Amino acid sequence: MTGRRPAGGVRSLGASLLDDVLAETLDPAYAQAAAARDARGEPPRRRRGRVLIALTMAVAGLLAAVTYDQAADRAQGRQEIRAALVRDIQQASSVSDELVDQLAEFRTEVSRTSDELLDATVVGQRARDALARAEQGTAAVAVTGPGLLVTLANAEAEADDDLVGGGSAVVDPLGRVQDGDLQRVVNALWAAGAEAISINGQRLGPTSAIRFAGEAVLVNFRPVTDPYEISAVGDPDELANAFLLNPQVQALAEDSLNFGLRFDFAKEDELSLPAASPPELRSAEPVGPRAATGADPTPGG
Numbered sequence: 001m002t003g004r005r006p007a008g009g010v011r012s013l014g015a016s017l018l019d020d021v022l023a024e025t026l027d028p029a030y031a032q033a034a035a036a037r038d039a040r041g042e043p044p045r046r047r048r049g050r051v052l053i054a055l056t057m058a059v060a061g062l063l064a065a066v067t068y069d070q071a072a073d074r075a076q077g078r079q080e081i082r083a084a085l086v087r088d089i090q091q092a093s094s095v096s097d098e099l100v101d102q103l104a105e106f107r108t109e110v111s112r113t114s115d116e117l118l119d120a121t122v123v124g125q126r127a128r129d130a131l132a133r134a135e136q137g138t139a140a141v142a143v144t145g146p147g148l149l150v151t152l153a154n155a156e157a158e159a160d161d162d163l164v165g166g167g168s169a170v171v172d173p174l175g176r177v178q179d180g181d182l183q184r185v186v187n188a189l190w191a192a193g194a195e196a197i198s199i200n201g202q203r204l205g206p207t208s209a210i211r212f213a214g215e216a217v218l219v220n221f222r223p224v225t226d227p228y229e230i231s232a233v234g235d236p237d238e239l240a241n242a243f244l245l246n247p248q249v250q251a252l253a254e255d256s257l258n259f260g261l262r263f264d265f266a267k268e269d270e271l272s273l274p275a276a277s278p279p280e281l282r283s284a285e286p287v288g289p290r291a292a293t294g295a296d297p298t299p300g301g
């Protein structure tokens with residue numbers, strides 16, 4: 001005796017359970033509940049779910065429409081504000097251009113009138129000559145003539161070693177032209193005998209300043225960009241010889257070789273330098289005729 005049941009009894013029990021599962025796929029309680037709901041006329045759950053989904057979609061669509069309208073109104077409002085600002089800037093620029101033109105006309109008229117009055121007398125002619133020398137010294141008049149053109153430029157940017165190609169051009173801070181470099185060139189040109197100097201069209205005068213602010217170089221408090229062209233009016237040969245012998249220029253040339261800066265110069269037959277901005281008049285007082293002629297106004301002078 002092994003104590004095992006016959007295999008046929010196990011197969012018959014398994015077959016009956018499988019038949020029951022296949023025959024009754026729905027629990028009898030669920031079937032009874034569905035039949036009672038149909039008898040009462042209640043809608044099935046699927047129908048109610050569809051209604052809820054439809055209502056939810058309608059509310060979502062309404063909210064989306066309201067949000068879109070509001071966004072469109074804000075976008076239109078921003079465009080209107082931007083258009084108004086553009087109009088204001090254009091009007092202000094137009095007014096500024098008109099004022100600049102009027103100022104130029106007034107200066108021309110004042111200069112012509114003063115020349116006529118000063119030419120009428122000998123004292124006036126002497127005063128006119130003194131005024132012309134003062135204007136040249138203060139860079140108040142434009143200058144044209146031969147000279148030296150010095151060019152300073154930043155070192156060429158080097159791309160990152162990015163195999164994908166997403167690298168950006170990087171410039172070493174030491175490969176940028178600094179305000180001190182421009183100051184060395186300008187001082188060397190003055191020492192070499194330059195009569196007038198400008199940097200990228202900005203005329204230098206007695207009160208001019210060359211400063212570094214952030215990433216920009218300021219000349220007369222106005223930004224100038226790379227490359228920097230320094231124009232100096234004077235005898236080209238004398239300027240070039242004295243300029244190259246200046247120790248500051250030699251040091252700058254060595255720095256240019258070490259850090260990849262561009263530093264070269266060329267003799268020019270004609271350079272045109274604009275007049276500097278007129279200095280602000282803070283105070284004035286009348287002078288006597290003896291002071292106007294340059295004589296000592298004190299007794300016995």
